[in-house]
Amino acid sequence: MAVEILTEIADAVVRLETAVVGLGLSPWLFLAVLALACIDGVFPPVPSESVVIGVASLAVAGEGSALHLLPLALAAAAGAWAGDALAHTIGSRIPLDRLAVFRTATGRASLDKARRTLATRGTTVILTGRFVPVARVVINMTAGAVAYPRSRFLPLAGLAAGLWSGYSVAIGVGAGYLFRDSPGVAVAVGIVAGLLLGLATDKLLALVGARRRSTATDTDQKEDLPWTSPPCTPLPRTSPHTSPR
Secondary structure (H helix, E strand, O other), X not given: OHHHHHHHHHHHHHHHHHHHHOOOOOHHHHHHHHHHHHHHOOOOOOOHHHHHHHHHHHHHHOOOOHHHHHHHHHHHXXXXXXXXHHXXXXXXXXOHHHXXXXXXXXXXXXXXXXXXXXXXXXXXXXXXXXXXXXHHHXXXXXXXXXXXXXXXXXXXXXXXXXXXXXXXXXXXXXXHHHOOOXXXXXHHHHHHHHHHHHHHHHHHHHHHHHHHHHHHHHHHHHHOOOOOOOOOOOOOOOOOOOOOO
16 A cells, blocks of 8 residues: 555656656746745655756757756745745744653653754754755754744755755756757756765765764763773872971
8 A cells, every 4th residue: 555655656756747847948837846846845755856957957958048047046946945944934833842752851852952953053954954855854844843043044044945956957957968969868867866966965964974973972981981080189289398297
């Protein structure tokens, strides 16, 4: 049953992607890109990256021109920013402290850790999370749930959306130039390259996170070693000419 549902979702995603790319470079296409990028901010199966990459490839290798790249990038960035803001809003409406899973000691510790991470490394987490489809939804909703300031989140989300949009368009342009005489191949190669880079980014972030956790654990263990004693307090000096009483 679960496999059939996943298969149906995958087929629907492919059909949606094909339909949007098939719009060509009409004004409706840019509206569709904006809408998909926004929905992708709260529902990861929506193929926003692949659509942006595919359209950028077509603009270079197929119909259209490089002039279409700017409105494409702006539409993608605007939709991504709106989707991330929506995810933050949804997260802020979730009363985490009232949920049973977060009333336990482990749950409270998880929330405290999320708050500390966003407080100390919020910029890095939000910027890099935008490039990992599922992670960005989790991060943005968590930011809202732990009351990460919206005045700080929105500018960071806007910067992340702009970087993500430029990155996706750049992949499509590269594939379009490499396979200029075969627009279909350019679109396919661009989409595959985007997926691989997304997976590589996910793995890299996981490795960096694991190394940081390992370093923190080693530091804590070193501080708690049983043979580690507090520094000795030096005894007061006595003058050599002072005779004991």
